[in-house]
Amino acid sequence: MSDIVVGLDIGTSNVRVVIGEHDENEKLHIIGVGTAPSTGLRSGVIVNIEATMKAVTAAIYDAELMSGHEVNSCFVGIGSTQVDSLNSKGQVSVSNKSREIGQNDINRVIECASNIAIPLDRQVLHVVPQMYTVENSVDIVEKTKDPTNMLGSRLYVDVHIITATTTTMQNIITCASRSGYTVDGIMLKTLATAQSVLTEEEKELGSILIDMGGGSTDVIVIADGAPICTASVPFGGLLVTNDISVVRGVSTETAETIKISQGCCWADLVSDNEEVLIQRNGRAESIPRSEICQIIQPRVGEIFEMIKEKVYSSIGNRRLSGNVVLVGGGAKMSGVIELASAIFGTQSVRIGMSSKISGLSDEYRSPDFTTAIGLVVANSDVLSKGNIKRNGKDYGSDKSGFLQKFINFFKEMF
Template identity: 35%
Template sequence: MNNRKRNPGEGEQDVVVGLDLGTSRTTVVIAERDGHSLNVIGQGTSPSTGLKNGVVVNIEGTVESIINAVEAAERMANTTVNSAYTTISGDHIRSVNSKGMIAVGRSGNGIGSKISREDIHRVIDTARTVTFPADREVLHVVPQDFLVDNRMGFKDPVGIVGLRLEANVHIITAAQAAAQTILFCLQEANIQPEDLVFQALAASQSVLTEDERELGIALIDIGAGTMDIAVYHEGAIRHTAVIGLGGESVTRDLAHGLRIPRNDAENLKLEFGCALASCLENDSPIVLNGNEERPDRSVAPDIVCSVIQPRMEEIYDLAIKELRQADCFAKITAGIVLTGGASMIPGSVELAEEVFTLPARLGKPRGLGCLTEVANAPDHATAIGLVKYGLMQQDSEIRGMRVLRRRRRGYRSKNNRIENIKRWFTDIF
């Protein structure tokens, strides 16, 4: 399917690549390491035709989109991409909080031993032994906090003396078929998967501040076909979820409501869309171009807003329902951070403040040396977050702290990986 020539290894040791596989487009960001920070040196996007609500439904369209986005980023960065951290989303994503406990080796005086990095790995391993159905794949096991002899609130208890170590972790899982299909697409595009990262976890890396994570914040990434949610409180992730609705539903409402083609509705939304009537800045009529069968028409901006606002309210209401069901709403005292392309509709932040009755802000990627094209762009938050996640993973591996990383044995051994993907892919289709 793909004839791209690659040059393994050349110039790639010092780059981290993020590949955000979105419903409307694939975005690739190439960043170069500069000590413990990153500078973005290339980015590429390509319309994606192979996904529906965040899930791959067409292999060829997805592979083509990956190749086009990677090649555009490669040209800009003047390097070759061999591997990438890649996003996964879709309403098959599930999460659960779990606990693990181990006895720490007893020293001669009977008061316990110093907790080692190895103990941390062991206790996290026990916390992840929740039984999931065979068709689920564990994406992330993220430590929240640790208890030493019932003393709570340790973020990193290495060196603390104790007899008993407990860990609270947040586990995110995906439908195995959906995860393996993404791996198959990457394989077809000649990209080695570094890790599959839940979309909201990636976006969180680039848009949230430490203070917000501590106080309690809900990150809501509204893309074209999914709304991805991550809740942080007391510095740790507490809940994650995906709702299969996004900006594409706003576009379709405009197409149906104003009886115009889908692409005209998308352009109308991008140029004149507004999510809250009180944020309208202009009341001049908007001309809707006709065609052979239909003359030009004009429509008032508040009519366009009256189609968009109820759909955005519904999207926010669904997020509130999810947060209440997960018992998280009361924890988000710092409010809401909106990101993703659909958050760029003017008035979306103001509307969120009204509907959530909480402070809200737009989440733009931060903390990276950025090209101007991607700086300040909420629709690049996930791809930028992916490279930050990648840097963090690589640094933690160097320090011997692989606690956030999913088990990747199947990825690393090339022959196994290909065999696994073939087998699962045969099962799916």
């Protein structure tokens, strides 16, 4: 079997595919990249299976051509408002008489923390341990990220649980399998993206990763090396394009061109004499660039405000000393760092790129490829550490069992 790992990011604006391969020294190289415009999603949710299948097939074909490898299976990202998360706790007595904590105790305590009531239409997607607490009989308590071989009488764990609607997961599987590909695993997009863009230091200090796509803006907060909050709002760059189109009375295509070539979301970066040429009713017209900025800045600002509200209502006053990291197509907008700095009240804002991966040409070292790359990076790590077994081809007939296989414990990852 070929040692390739394929990441598939099905987005509202684009479907992106990245193929990674391990060399003989277990080093990961990107060998293929593919992309196709996407029309089958609304706000990050698949609403047209046929259209999504077409885009998936086209993007994978592109990546196959570049890599010279045939793709049979892939890891797929999931995001948008169909995903939800919560923090939970578990505790067990240490089973071994010698009181030495083993893998069995760790599995049991995670199982205990995962044992929560979730609505019938949802599935648990990931259970990520945040911190373990080991208590011994003389009431000495120690906090650790890996309690293996420590001595104690009781083991506690704090976990972050991510759930997704069953329908969304099944639609993803349907799109992939009807297009002829087996799904190796489904992973929260922002969790994968974090693997490809955040540094270890950022993950420890507490960082906010924001993915502003076409139809949704997703966020993950990682602190002390583990996710503490994941959320999404169903708005992204398409809304900005729509605003320009409505306010200036131009077609959506013209509005998108104006936004990408001249758009800016921070007024101080635009000088008074800058003009933008737009086509309206077959005639070229010149308007001040500052007027375009006046349309874009409030909308992008509103989306950041919504994300900020979701984050801080979830994490309370927990202090984050890392960075705000921006990815997705929206992160390519001029002025986005300045606007995010003003809204999040920090100078520590940067654009996220998957820079440390070899084999990737500059064209794809952009913030909108970070999810597909992250799916490869995260799962090649997990695969090489043996945490997730590659699935066979026989899950299609047992949908609930199939979905159950995707509940992943990210012990090694964070």
